[in-house]
Amino acid sequence: MAMSLRASLARVAAQPARVGRRSVVSVQATGVINPSVKKDLDKVVDTIKADEIEGKKGVFCRCWRSAKFPYCDGKHAAHNKETGDNVGPLIIEKP
Amino acid sequence: MAMSLRASLARVAAQPARVGRRSVVSVQATGVINPSVKKDLDKVVDTIKADEIEGKKGVFCRCWRSAKFPYCDGKHAAHNKETGDNVGPLIIEKP
Ligand code: FES
Ligand code: FES
Numbered sequence: 001m002a003m004s005l006r007a008s009l010a011r012v013a014a015q016p017a018r019v020g021r022r023s024v025v026s027v028q029a030t031g032v033i034n035p036s037v038k039k040d041l042d043k044v045v046d047t048i049k050a051d052e053i054e055g056k057k058g059v060f061c062r063c064w065r066s067a068k069f070p071y072c073d074g075k076h077a078a079h080n081k082e083t084g085d086n087v088g089p090l091i092i093e094k095p
Numbered sequence: 096m097a098m099s100l101r102a103s104l105a106r107v108a109a110q111p112a113r114v115g116r117r118s119v120v121s122v123q124a125t126g127v128i129n130p131s132v133k134k135d136l137d138k139v140v141d142t143i144k145a146d147e148i149e150g151k152k153g154v155f156c157r158c159w160r161s162a163k164f165p166y167c168d169g170k171h172a173a174h175n176k177e178t179g180d181n182v183g184p185l186i187i188e189k190p
């Protein structure tokens with residue numbers, strides 16, 4: 001995984017600097033967590049009533065890669081494998 | 096966001112420097128979402144019983160930066176400001 005990084009770049013700042021004959025371009029990527037969920041919103045907040053969760057429990061995404069967001073669809077597994085991360089869902093058990 | 100660029104890097108490879116007229120390209124990126132929560136675990140999954148949530152609702156962290164993880168402590172705001180991201184918590188309302 002160290003050889004295969006996937007990263008979201010919030011901001012890419014190329015800062016060329018010349019020192020003598022040296023040309024240094026430094027690109028620094030800052031860590032956007034959410035690459036694609038509701039990017040038209042300033043902040044994605046989801047509110048769920050516990051008693052409206054289907055079944056005995058709700059499994060909620062915290063990796064921001066689920067096609068069923070805010071619910072988990074298992075995509076955290078691919079993210080963890082690709083990056084070495086260790087994220088997983090929040091499970092809410094209904095009363 | 097006009098100045099921001101989002102991109103996915105399938106692979107980040109160090110570019111060898113040319114010596115002489117030196118050109119150095121440094122790319123730093125990690126796709127890790129969770130920098131510090133329970134990094135001893137392969138996967139962080141939290142299970143909460145809805146009826147054990149204190150108060151009328153639970154506000155749960157999805158930015159992985161809360162000191163009160165799995166609960167939100169508001170740190171998503173600093174993350175969003177620093178990176179241009181738009182993440183926020185999951186709110187579970189008790190029955
Ligand atoms: S798909 Fe995102 S935590 Fe499972
Ligand atoms: S502190 Fe992480 S979502 Fe609020």
